[in-house]
Amino acid sequence: ASEPMLKAELDTHWIVAGGGDPAQWIAQYGHRMPLLHLKDFALNEDFQRVFAPVGAGNMNWPAILEAAARHDIAYYFVEQDNCYGADEFDCLRRSFDFLNTFGRN
Numbered sequence: 001a002s003e004p005m006l007k008a009e010l011d012t013h014w015i016v017a018g019g020g021d022p023a024q025w026i027a028q029y030g031h032r033m034p035l036l037h038l039k040d041f042a043l044n045e046d047f048q049r050v051f052a053p054v055g056a057g058n059m060n061w062p063a064i065l066e067a068a069a070r071h072d073i074a075y076y077f078v079e080q081d082n083c084y085g086a087d088e089f090d091c092l093r094r095s096f097d098f099l100n101t102f103g104r105n
Contacts, residue, residue, distance in 0.1 A: 008032045011079075012064060013039035017049070023063040030071025038095070039079045051081045053091045055098030065102045 008029055012022040026033065040057035041049045055061055068076075078095045080088075 006032060007034055009035055009037050011037040011039060012059060013041055013051075016041070016059060021060075021063075023060065023067040026064065026067035026071060026073070030067060030073060033068075033071065033073050035075035035077060036068050036073050037077050037079060038099075039081070040095075050084065053080060053098070054078055054095035055101075056094060061098070061102070065099075 015022045040052045040054045042052040042057040044050045083091045
């Protein structure tokens with residue numbers, strides 16, 4: 001689409017779940033992304049995908065955040081659908097602390 005007013009919100013987890021690479025999507029469409037939806041996942045002992053604090057899972061965060069920085073994406077939203085009994089605020093703190101190592105706070 002060439003409409004300059006058209007914007008997008010990329011959900012990093014679901015791009016990967018669909019077989020895509022969030023960094024590539026950001027490289028292609030980052031100019032349309034004022035914000036980025038951050039969600040991570042890990043594999044449990046049964047090799048099933050489970051949600052994880054950002055940085056505690058299997059996403060390629062250096063590539064994702066580098067692509068986002070190149071496009072000056074201004075806002076980052078963290079979502080963790082399930083903490084599996086862990087304290088929700090602890091999970092959020094872990095995500096925040098991880099993102100802080102990239103200067104994203």
